[in-house]
Amino acid sequence: MSIEVKVPQLPESVADATLVAWHKKAGDAVRRDENLVDLETDKVVLEVPAPADGVLKEITVGEGGIVSSGQVLALLEPGAQAAAAAEPAKAEAGAKAEAAPKAEAAPSAAPDRAAAEARPRSGDGQQKMGPAVRKLVEEHDIDPSAIEGSGREGRITKGDVLQYIERQRGGLEDDTETAPAAPLAREAPAAAGRGEHRVPMSRLRARIAERLVDAQRTAAMLTTFNEVDMSAVIELRSRYQEQFTARHGVKLGFMSFFAKACIEALREFPLLNASIDGSEIVYHEYFDIGIAVSTDRGLIVPVLRNAERMSFADVERSIRDFGERARSGSIGMEELTGGTFTITNGGIFGSLLSTPIINPPQSGILGMHKIEERPVAIGGRVEVRPMMYVALTYDHRIVDGREAVQFLVRVKEQVEDPARLVLAV
Amino acid sequence: MNDKRYDVVVIGAGPAGYPAAIRAAQLGLSAACIDDWQNADGSRTFGGTCLNVGCIPSKALLESSELYHRVHTEFAAHGIKVDGVALDLNAMLERKRGIVKQLTSGIEQLFKGAGVTPIKGRGKLLAGNRVEVTLPGGEKQVLEAKHVVLATGSTPIELKVAPFDGKRIVDSSGALEFTEVPRRLGVIGAGVIGLELGSVWRRLGAEVVSLEALDAFLPAVDQQIANEALRQFKRQGLDIRLGAKVQGASVRGDVVEVRYEAAGAVQTLEVDKLIVCVGRRPVTDGLLGEGTGVELDQRGFIKVDQQCRTAAKNVWAVGDVVRGPMLAHKGTEEGVMVAELAAGHYAEVNYGAVPSVIYTAPEIAWVGKTEAEVKASGRPYKVGTFPFSVNGRAKALQQAYGLAKVIADREHDEILGVHIAGPFAGELIAEAVLAIEFQASAEDLQRTMHAHPTLSEALHEAALAADKHAIHALNR
Numbered sequence: 001m002s003i004e005v006k007v008p009q010l011p012e013s014v015a016d017a018t019l020v021a022w023h024k025k026a027g028d029a030v031r032r033d034e035n036l037v038d039l040e041t042d043k044v045v046l047e048v049p050a051p052a053d054g055v056l057k058e059i060t061v062g063e064g065g066i067v068s069s070g071q072v073l074a075l076l077e078p079g080a081q082a083a084a085a086a087e088p089a090k091a092e093a094g095a096k097a098e099a100a101p102k103a104e105a106a107p108s109a110a111p112d113r114a115a116a117e118a119r120p121r122s123g124d125g126q127q128k129m130g131p132a133v134r135k136l137v138e139e140h141d142i143d144p145s146a147i148e149g150s151g152r153e154g155r156i157t158k159g160d161v162l163q164y165i166e167r168q169r170g171g172l173e174d175d176t177e178t179a180p181a182a183p184l185a186r187e188a189p190a191a192a193g194r195g196e197h198r199v200p201m202s203r204l205r206a207r208i209a210e211r212l213v214d215a216q217r218t219a220a221m222l223t224t225f226n227e228v229d230m231s232a233v234i235e236l237r238s239r240y241q242e243q244f245t246a247r248h249g250v251k252l253g254f255m256s257f258f259a260k261a262c263i264e265a266l267r268e269f270p271l272l273n274a275s276i277d278g279s280e281i282v283y284h285e286y287f288d289i290g291i292a293v294s295t296d297r298g299l300i301v302p303v304l305r306n307a308e309r310m311s312f313a314d315v316e317r318s319i320r321d322f323g324e325r326a327r328s329g330s331i332g333m334e335e336l337t338g339g340t341f342t343i344t345n346g347g348i349f350g351s352l353l354s355t356p357i358i359n360p361p362q363s364g365i366l367g368m369h370k371i372e373e374r375p376v377a378i379g380g381r382v383e384v385r386p387m388m389y390v391a392l393t394y395d396h397r398i399v400d401g402r403e404a405v406q407f408l409v410r411v412k413e414q415v416e417d418p419a420r421l422v423l424a425v
Numbered sequence: 426m427n428d429k430r431y432d433v434v435v436i437g438a439g440p441a442g443y444p445a446a447i448r449a450a451q452l453g454l455s456a457a458c459i460d461d462w463q464n465a466d467g468s469r470t471f472g473g474t475c476l477n478v479g480c481i482p483s484k485a486l487l488e489s490s491e492l493y494h495r496v497h498t499e500f501a502a503h504g505i506k507v508d509g510v511a512l513d514l515n516a517m518l519e520r521k522r523g524i525v526k527q528l529t530s531g532i533e534q535l536f537k538g539a540g541v542t543p544i545k546g547r548g549k550l551l552a553g554n555r556v557e558v559t560l561p562g563g564e565k566q567v568l569e570a571k572h573v574v575l576a577t578g579s580t581p582i583e584l585k586v587a588p589f590d591g592k593r594i595v596d597s598s599g600a601l602e603f604t605e606v607p608r609r610l611g612v613i614g615a616g617v618i619g620l621e622l623g624s625v626w627r628r629l630g631a632e633v634v635s636l637e638a639l640d641a642f643l644p645a646v647d648q649q650i651a652n653e654a655l656r657q658f659k660r661q662g663l664d665i666r667l668g669a670k671v672q673g674a675s676v677r678g679d680v681v682e683v684r685y686e687a688a689g690a691v692q693t694l695e696v697d698k699l700i701v702c703v704g705r706r707p708v709t710d711g712l713l714g715e716g717t718g719v720e721l722d723q724r725g726f727i728k729v730d731q732q733c734r735t736a737a738k739n740v741w742a743v744g745d746v747v748r749g750p751m752l753a754h755k756g757t758e759e760g761v762m763v764a765e766l767a768a769g770h771y772a773e774v775n776y777g778a779v780p781s782v783i784y785t786a787p788e789i790a791w792v793g794k795t796e797a798e799v800k801a802s803g804r805p806y807k808v809g810t811f812p813f814s815v816n817g818r819a820k821a822l823q824q825a826y827g828l829a830k831v832i833a834d835r836e837h838d839e840i841l842g843v844h845i846a847g848p849f850a851g852e853l854i855a856e857a858v859l860a861i862e863f864q865a866s867a868e869d870l871q872r873t874m875h876a877h878p879t880l881s882e883a884l885h886e887a888a889l890a891a892d893k894h895a896i897h898a899l900n901r
Contacts, residue, residue: 151863152863158837159864
């Protein structure tokens with residue numbers, strides 16, 4: 001039963017896209033998440049990954065074709081198969097944690113492109129290469145984008161490639177972007193007990209790394225901490241879980257409490273819901289809360305639009321829906337863009353305390369952690385309470401310490417006493 | 426046209442000046458182009474040396490004379506029997522004049538179309554970027570200019586020991602106007618111009634003796650190529666004497682007596698006409714007024730930087746009047762470059778990719794470095810050559826002589842120089858110029874398809890030969 005490979009949901013205000021390049025042809029074996037084709041819109045270049053392992057049966061739109069959301073591009077015959085040449089090591093693939101419109105974005109998980117890229121595409125249109133260079137990169141399985149061209153307009157000359165190969169051989173350059181041919185992981189000659197192996201970064205991983213470093217460089221990030229006594233919320237949940245689930249068709253989690261608490265706190269401290277644009281501070285009069293969701297491919301942050309209008313059930317339902325669709329790779333790109341504030345939860349992995357990194361251009365991110373029973377002092381006595389550390393990383397360029405601390409206190413107050421959420425006090 | 430102001434005033438309408446003016450106008454600048462070229466018949470035309478008495482007329486005569494020559498020497502091989510071939514020299518010269526006329530008036534059309542103000546008169550640069558124009562009638566006018574481009578070109582060097590008399594001892598211009606084919610022709614200087622002119626008259630029946638002062642033949646050309654060409658020239662009956670230093674030449678009645686020293690001994694030569702072409706010198710007489718700030722170098726060229734700026738602000742100089750090979754296309758690209766720079770864009774000339782052509786038979790063309798230059802640089806290199814003798818097209822053209830040569834870097838394969846002596850070398854070299862512009866490797870040439878049967882395959886095979894795997898040759 002053939003699977004249709006379709007054009008993903010295009011970003012808002014984009015009517016259509018141009019099919020720039022096919023990376024596989026009919027009859028090729030493909031692996032799930034391998035990039036099949038590049039589509040170009042005014043805003044971004046989208047990669048369309050294979051939805052499953054199989055063989056690309058039929059391509060229905062050729063290069064240069066104009067396509068719209070949902071259009072069928074090709075048919076895929078699913079099924080396991082012999083690995084195509086040099087399959088990569090465990091995919092570093094993750095959907096982008098956040099896709100800003102100007103970055104190259106994948107609609108959902110972008111596959112590890114190390115090996116897929118290792119087969120250069122001379123028809124790419126991105127690298128102009130003469131015949132000698134084309135032959136060399138093909139022969140040595142080099143990604144031409146890894147080579148700095150010394151020729152006219154940055155073109156790669158044969159000499160550039162030869163030097164690159166020399167350097168790789170000599171191991172002088174720790175170029176983890178591309179691996180020469182065959183097995184992805186290069187085994188260094190292992191002296192007893194001192195082996196190491198190198199895995200090239202996927203393009204996605206490299207891009208994420210770049211953005212994170214960028215965020216750190218741009219924003220003046222500080223993190224302030226507090227702790228929340230979760231007993232009230234836990235009690236609420238156990239009391240009303242059955243009714244809630246029956247009534248709304250979704251379980252009541254912790255996230256909705258925190259989301260609502262954050263929204264209230266953001267109303268009071270709007271700078272945390274703002275962003276810097278050049279020399280202006282942009283105050284957003286709506287609350288698009290990004291909720292970090294973990295999938296087997298990595299972390300994505302879909303956004304709850306106008307979360308201030310959502311009920312507990314709405315929030316929980318959206319989060320669950322995001323989770324499901326993220327896992328199946330069907331989250332649209334515009335669901336991952338924007339966002340005025342983010343909540344992340346490292347606790348589900350067991351983190352007790354951490355310092356999250358802001359998603360630019362936002363100015364704040366709340367980190368939730370593991371709920372752990374701890375002895376705390378209450379009214380002069382020691383009691384065991386389920387405690388959660390919370391962390392707020394904020395951009396000190398526009399948010400002062402006092403605001404950040406007070407914001408976190410407000411969040412804490414509301415979660416510790418959920419009646420405040422109802423009454424907005 | 427009184428005290429008019431222009432964005433760009435170009436002095437000289439030769440192949441460096443007129444493109445500068447046209448390009449400036451294309452870029453929206455107001456441009457004027459001044460030229461005082463006057464022909465022997467008094468007519469005033471644009472195009473400078475190149476169009477009027479240089480590139481164009483010489484190529485016209487080279488073609489006509491070559492055909493005349495081939496009727497006699499080659500047609501029989503084609504199975505074409507020809508009787509009673511006669512030369513109408515006047516008609517040949519008329520054809521040449523006709524072509525020159527068409528092209529020079531073409532420049533007038535181009536100026537008109539581009540909106541360049543053409544001025545026939547003598548230009549002189551004054552301080553403050555003003556240009557004084559002396560019109561043919563004698564009246565003077567002053568133009569104000571934001572930018573001035575000096576493109577006054579060059580003129581044949583006169584030998585004191587063999588001064589021009591305009592009849593028997595002539596320069597290259599005069600050599601294009603002989604009213605009859607000299608019985609014996611002497612040529613002082615076996616450089617590009619001397620070889621071309623000598624070839625023309627040799628083909629038309631003159632006995633030609635070339636006296637070259639240097640011991641080396643065409644020293645600027647890759648010696649392997651130069652030697653091949655010399656072999657061919659000798660076969661054509663050109664008597665080229667190297668190491669022959671002319672001591673004096675004098676007209677005695679109907680003949681010219683030439684005294685020269687060769688191999689330690691003094692020799693004499695009697696010819697009917699003597700062409701002196703020992704080089705050209707830049708023309709700056711009367712060009713620079715007081716306090717312009719423009720400097721000359723010790724050889725008389727206008728000093729400029731890599732982008733043709735003189736020492737004076739917004740004064741540029743291009744073409745034969747500045748350093749570099751005296752080639753029309755080099756002047757043209759410099760002219761275009763300064764127009765673009767004056768208009769605020771970025772422009773440069775790649776002096777490493779300037780092609781040279783000698784329009785003899787075989788044609789000689791080259792771009793990049795000679796083998797001697799590469800060797801002197803110490804850079805390890807490899808060479809591939811391929812003879813036209815086994816090239817199908819050359820054989821069909823009955824011109825299967827000469828060779829193509831490719832020099833490339835041994836390690837990185839970058840093409841360093843391409844040299845060709847053979848049919849249409851001047852056309853074939855264009856591919857090599859492009860290759861060098863793109864820093865292509867010999868392998869790039871190898872892997873580029875060349876049509877069959879064409880002369881360009883010789884270049885292809887020469888590239889293959891550099892790596893010792895030419896298909897149509899035994900690679901040793």
